[in-house]
Structures are given as structure tokens and as C-alpha cells.
């Protein structure tokens with residue numbers, strides 16, 4: 001008599017395989033735990049849970065990401081194991097820090113103990129000599145060149161006018177349309193500014209092509225790391241090749257022009273900055289950056305700038321919609337500046353926008369609450385001892401910026417949009433508890449530029465239009481955005 005059907009046999013085999021696999025996984029983890037216990041005599045390896053075989057705690061991490069409070073994942077573990085804990089997410093054993101001091105030390109990276117650590121699809125797309133992946137003296141050189149350029153007074157004066165022009169034009173194009181999607185509109189605006197800053201491409205066919213290819217390229221940043229024809233990663237790599245060709249052409253033309261003329265003046269954009277630099281060597285031994293290195297980096301520098309600024313603009317509008325008192329204050333401050341400028345006939349300057357106190361507080365509060373870059377990922381190159389913890393060599397570390405921003409020991413009622421709280425925080429820029437732009441060696445070079453763009457956008461928006469918003473909600477995973485792209489019905493203030 002046949003006791004089992006083929007289905008039940010298959011089931012039993014599957015179950016036994018799973019149990020074997022589970023047992024092996026637990027043994028491996030136990031061994032790892034024992035190794036860590038031995039290592040951590042004075043400094044302890046953070047406590048935590050490895051979760052399920054292979055997937056670890058990834059499902060809960062993603063599930064929390066889809067809620068309105070993604071830091072719940074961190075908060076739950078923090079209450080069980082402490083401010084720094086270990087887990088297993090997205091295929092990696094990770095030490096998560098929710099402690100501002102530990103985050104600071106990870107970001108500052110004295111002694112070069114940490115390097116950036118991205119998922120495989122991202123590292124494939126970036127290339128080894130990308131500013132986002134590089135380390136050591138070359139990283140320092142490129143970071144400082146871009147930072148110094150973006151901070152120079154001449155650049156600030158020129159970019160203020162350029163941003164104003166782009167925003168004024170974009171806002172006047174809204175006139176006549178009843179409804180606009182803030183998320184789409186701000187993306188158009190900020191892309192135009194970004195490509196102007198990096199490679200001086202103005203509106204037109206070339207920019208449209210660049211945008212199309214760039215969008216195709218970044219679709220592969222979060223995907224399966226398989227490089228076969230037809231896969232997402234393959235298509236993105238092809239788009240990057242086309243982008244590199246476009247940018248290389250511009251660099252070649254620039255180089256030729258540079259060779260013809262001695263007169264240098266202010267660099268027009270990031271390409272000029274990187275092309276002109278001769279390194280720290282003497283005149284006889286110049287170490288210019290190779291053209292393919294420059295073209296790669298120009299494209300890669302677009303990645304952190306492309307989505308972050310429009311998201312911050314969109315979320316600022318969303319938070320102001322939900323807080324009419326804050327909106328009224330912001331309108332009052334900006335209308336006053338506009339009146340002053342209209343009466344004097346003077347142009348707006350960089351410092352006019354950057355010294356609007358309430359508007360800057362709205363921007364800080366938006367950046368804190370939105371957590372656009374919620375964490376930075378690093379890998380330890382050696383055993384690192386921080387604040388009583390041991391981070392073993394080879395492990396990934398996630399410095400959770402959002403956990404610090406949403407912790408009530410750092411911010412009272414952290415889930416409330418409260419721009420007034422910044423009145424009492426004297427120096428937000430140097431604080432351990434406010435790091436939307438990261439910190440240390442990799443502090444975002446686009447920090448002031450981003451604040452300026454958001455400030456100019458808010459100023460011209462509230463002095464040109466009033467609006468009524470439709471219902472929409474913020475989504476936090478995999479990136480922060482509005483579910484319906486934030487549709488608003490606009491009413492011009494002056495016909």
C-alpha cells in the first residue's frame with residue numbers, strides 16, 4: 001500500500017532540508033558569537049539578533065520602512081540591546097549605531113578605519129574612482145576642490161542669479177495650469193541647476209538627452225546585481241556608457257579651449273575645476289586628473305544631488321501645508337524681503353536668502369524630519385573601538401542619522417514639524433545631533449547650495465502663488481517621496 005503521495009514526500013524532503021540549513025546557520029552564528037565574545041574583552045561587540053537564515057531581519061526592516069515611522073526598527077532594537085546593536089539586513093551582518101557620538105566618530109573617520117560600503121548594484125554602477133567610493137588622498141583632493149568651488153563668493157553670487165532665473169521661469173510656466181505636481185516640478189528645476197553647476201549645460205535638446213540617460217542610469221542603483229543582457233543593471237551600465245561619451249566630448253572641447261587661451265578667470269563649473277587642477281606637485285611635475293576620471297566623477301556627483309534637493313523642496317511644501325501657522329510666518333518673512341527689494345530695486349544676493357531666519361529654520365526642520373538620507377553605510381577596515389564597543393574588522397556599520405533626528409532625548413516631540421525649535425539651537429551646523437548632510441571627511445559639499453536652492457524656491461513660491469493641496473502622504477521606502485507627487489491647485493497672487 002502506498003502510504004505517502006509524491007507531494008508529501010517532497011514536503012518532507014523540503015522540511016528536512018530547511019531544518020538542516022537552519023541548524024547550520026545557527027551553528028555558524030553561534031561560532032561567530034563566540035569569536036566575538038573572545039575578542040571583546042574590554043570593549044563589547046554590540047548585542048543583537050541575527051534573525052532568520054539568509055534573510056536575517058530584512059523583512060522587518062523593510063516592513064518598518066513602509067510605515068510612517070521607519071525608525072521603529074531601530075527603536076525596538078535600541079530598547080532591547082542599547083544604542084548600538086548588531087543585526088543582519090540586506091544580506092549583510094551590520095552594526096547599527098543610533099548614538100550621535102558613535103556616528104560622529106564613524107563619519108570623522110580619523111585613522112581611515114572606515115570605507116564606504118554600498119550594495120553590489122551600486123558599486124558596479126559607480127566605478128572604483130568615484131568620489132562616492134574613493135578613499136585616501138585622491139578622495140581628499142576631489143572633495144576639497146568641489147567644496148572650495150561651491151563655497152567661493154564668486155560662485156555664490158553667480159549661482160544665486162542662475163537659480164533665480166530657473167525658478168522664476170519654472171514658476172511663471174505654472175501660470176495657466178490649474179494643478180501642478182510639486183514633486184515633478186521641483187525635479188525639473190533642480191536638475192537644470194545641477195547640470196549647470198557641474199557641466200554648464202543649459203535647457204535644450206542636450207539637457208533632455210542627458211536627463212533621459214541619467215534617469216535610465218540611476219534606475220539600476222537598487223536592483224539585482226546581475227549583469228546579463230536585458231537585466232536592469234545591464235541597461236543602466238549601457239546608459240552610463242552613453243553618458244560618459246556625452247561628458248567626455250564636453251571635456252575634450254573644454255581642454256582644447258583651455259590650451260588655446262591663457263586667461264583663466266573663475267571656473268564655470270565642476271568640469272573646469274577638475275580640469276584645471278594640477279595637484280600639489282611642483283610646476284615640473286604636474287598631476288592633472290585624467291579626462292575619464294573627470295567624466296566619471298561628474299556623472300557620479302549627479303547622484304547625491306539629483307533626488308535630494310527636490311525631495312527637500314517638496315517635503316517643505318508638504319510640512320507647511322500641514323502647518324498653516326508656520327506657513328503664515330514664512331509668507332510674512334518673505335513678503336517683507338520682496339517689498340524691500342522692490343522698493344530699493346536692488347538684486348537679491350546669496351546672503352539675502354540665507355539670512356532669512358524663519359525660512360532657514362523651516363529648511364532645518366524639514367531636513368531633520370524628512371531624513372532624506374537616513375543613514376550612511378561604512379565597512380571597518382580594522383577592529384575599531386568606540387565608546388566601549390568593538391566593531392570587528394570587515395563588518396558593515398550603519399550610522400543611522402534618522403534615529404538621532406527622531407530621538408526625543410535630542411528633540412522634544414520629534415514627530416512634530418516645529419521650525420521654532422531651531423531658535424534655541426545656536427549652531428545647528430556643528431551639532432552631533434543634526435546631520436542631514438553627513439559629516440567629517442565626506443560632509444556633503446552641496447550643503448549650502450541645497451539650502452540656497454530651497455530658500456529661493458520657497459521665497460518665489462510664496463510670493464507668487466497661493467495654493468490648495470490635495471490629500472497626499474509621505475513614503476519612506478526605498479527612498480523618501482510623496483505617494484501622489486503632491487498635487488496642488490494654484491492661484492496666482494498677481495495677474
Ligand code: HEM
Pocket residue numbers: 116131132143197301304305306308309312372373376377435436437438439441442443444445446447449450
Ligand atoms: C538636501 C539635499 C542634500 C542632502 C540631504 C545630501 C546629503 C548628503 C549626505 C548625507 C552625504 C554623505 C554621504 C556619506 O557620508 O556617505 C552627501 C555626500 C555628497 N553629496 Fe550631498 N546631499 C544633498 C545635496 C547635494 C547636492 C545638491 C550635491 C551636488 C552638488 C551633492 C553632492 C554630494 C557629493 C559629491 C557627496 C559625496 C562627498 C564625498 O563622499 O566626499 N549633495 N550628501
